Amino acid sequence: MLDDWIRLAKQSKNTKLKKKAVTMRTYRKGILAWYGYHLSIGKVEGINNKIKVMKRNAYGFRVERYLTLRxxxxxDCHITRNAG
Known part of the structure; x- marks a missing residue:
């Protein structure tokens, strides 16, 4: 069904729709994988964002272990304790 939509969108005269079809074709595998497994990386992205903010705020820490503890x-330590 997705392939049919992409094909029809590419045949359209609407340039924005054509661009969207190219994007959908590029990410087709990931889009269809979500329907099979219902996995999201939202939680991981949120954690990464928190770490980036922490690193910005921690500029100048003298002890690296302190940053690790922070x-x-x-x-939740269950997520990060075994991560690297």
């Missing part, structure tokens, strides 16, 4: 305290 990262563990930032969110």
């Amino acid at each position: 990262l563990y305290a930032l969110h």
